[in-house]
Amino acid sequence: MLENRQFLDSAKKDAVWGRGITPPQVSIDKCIGCGQCVKDCPALVLELRDKKMQVVYGEGCIACGHCWAVCPEGAVVQQEVETDTSLKPGPGPAVTADALQLLIRERRSVRLFKDKPVSKDQLIRIIDAGRYAPTGSNRQDVNYVVVSNHQKVAELRSLVEGFMENSFKLMQNSAIAFFYGMKFGRSIVYSLRHYAMWYDFLKNKKDKHAYGPLPYGSAVIIAHGQSFDSVAPFNCSVALYNCSLMAHSLGLGACFLGFVQAGANMDKKIKHWLGIPKEHQSYGAMVVGHPDVKYHRLIERREPEIKWI
Ligand SMILES: Cc1cc2nc3c(=O)[nH]c(=O)nc-3n(C[C@H](O)[C@H](O)[C@H](O)COP(=O)(O)O)c2cc1C
Known part of the structure; x- marks a missing residue:
């Protein structure tokens, strides 16, 4: 006691x-x-x-x-x-397991977008899906930055491209790579090294709208939370995944953006541009837009490794 x-x-x-x-x-x-x-x-x-x-x-x-x-x-x-909507839980779950399974499998990372803005109402609806996601101790501590206009998205793209090119150069110095690994984690160092070659190839490609660190969608949503909070990364991921499902349900497409997230954390200029507080970290980023692609088939994934105890 x-x-x-x-x-x-x-x-x-x-x-x-x-x-x-x-x-x-x-x-x-x-x-x-x-x-x-x-x-x-x-x-x-x-x-x-x-x-x-x-x-x-x-x-x-x-x-x-x-x-x-x-x-x-x-x-x-x-x-x-207390909520003032007339929405009430039904006698059973709102969707069947089959419908949910199909929705989960239909959602794909969309990287090809039409040049058409996503409305503010749709973005709010998407973020509302994040809002109702669970958070550790119900802290509701997921914060969002929404970059919702074409010119600003282009500005962010060029900032992230600059961050990537600069990081690729820095990663060639093994002492700096070691320091980065200690500060930001080894996996981002591996990713940056891995993508350096691919990125060089990409730069010379004419149509790179779908690729690069930030595909040409209409809006970018970044989720951030308190640094060194052990549950904040999970809270942000769960919320953003809900957002991606809502985007799909609205007939929109979305794709998570690892390099935008990394840039927001590793590049002070990007963090400042996004207005993310110093004591926060970005734990997820996602591009949203009207898809210019249609998938006719569902894909298969590897069998998960499961240890039953
Ligand atoms: C944390 C995370 C970061 C990702 N970062 C990127 C990215 O920077 N660029 C990109 O094109 N796709 C990115 N993706 C999408 C994955 O490549 C994609 O989810 C995976 O290939 C499976 O394809 P699907 O989402 O269409 O089913 C990311 C996904 C996750 C979960």
Whole structure:
């Protein structure tokens, strides 16, 4: 058992991540004491006392809204999570497993785009799909930069191309490559070395719209979060993957962009241009546009390595 009062108090403060979370409240008259909210609360905020729900550890609340959503009587109030849409979960999942499997397999990395802008409404819809993705401790800490106009996307492309050419040169110096590996991870050093030759070939190609670090789409979405936060990379990836599925569902195409992400982290000029705070890192980037390509067949993937325990 933890005995240190000071430690407990500071842990309680940390638990709300400085987000000013208001714990749920219960309407005593409506509560029938079924205990569903108590059982489902992941943060052990609630207890059943005298057959009524009571908040016993409000500081631990992560505002996930499970208590509000699970209560059959509508007795729980938690303003932060209440939604005013008429959308309600159906008796079963909204899509069948077969439909979802098909959607997942239909989504491809689209690199050929029409010269047609993606509307702001569509971009907001796409980001909304990221917004409803899960985050560790419900921190909801995924931040987005949207580059949504043609000229700005072109500016970003030329910045990233500059970053790549410069990095390719630097990677030829093994001391610098070692330093980069220590600072940014060995895999990006391998990628930069690997792509150096390919990039040289690409530069002389006439039509390079589909290739390069940033295909010629209409918008770029970059997800960023706190550096050195062990869950931020996962939170951003999950959110951005949701975004890619929504883009596909809207009849748009998307492709993740490893080099834009790397440039946003490794090149101060790009990070500054994007307005990503110093203490943040980019954990994913994606180009979006109207596809100028249609896939007639689904592809197969390798069998996954699974260890069953
Ligand atoms: C983290 C990540 C980074 C990626 N970076 C790029 C990129 O910089 N350029 C690109 O053309 N494709 C990029 N891709 C797309 C992959 O090449 C693609 O997902 C893979 O080849 C499978 O094809 P599919 O997405 O069409 O099924 C990236 C994918 C991921 C997940």
